[in-house]
Amino acid sequence: MAQIKKACGAIEYNIEFSAxxxxxxxxxxxxxxxxxxxxxxxxxxxxxxxxAKHNGKIIDIKTAETSLEEIFLKLMSQA
Known part of the structure; x- marks a missing residue:
């Protein structure tokens, strides 16, 4: 499963900050x-x-990975 996620998935980075x-x-x-x-x-x-350079403050950082279901649906729509 890790190989499938690596080949077809994505990671989204969400950065909440004040600046x-x-x-x-x-x-x-x-x-x-x-x-x-x-x-x-x-x-x-x-x-x-x-x-950091502009004296801002990081409030929160979240990551979201593509689920196996999303990868499957994406691959099936391309077939």
Whole structure:
């Protein structure tokens, strides 16, 4: 199963933070904070680095992996 997830799945990184803009990445307002989302670990590192450099505060970081069901449905729709 791990091989299937690695080959077909994705990890989404959700970063909730407070900082003063303007931002050089896409954000959404969320409960008085900002939220950025990416599937790219390099972009994740860039965003968290930007927050630190601009004296911001990371409130929460969550990851979401593609489920096996989602992978199956994706593969079946391509067949």
């Amino acid at each position: 003063d803009g303007p931002f050089d990445f896409e954000v959404a307002k969320n409960n008085g904070h900002f939220k950025a989302r990416t599937n790219d670990i390099e972009e994740f590192n860039r965003i968290t680095g930007w927050v």
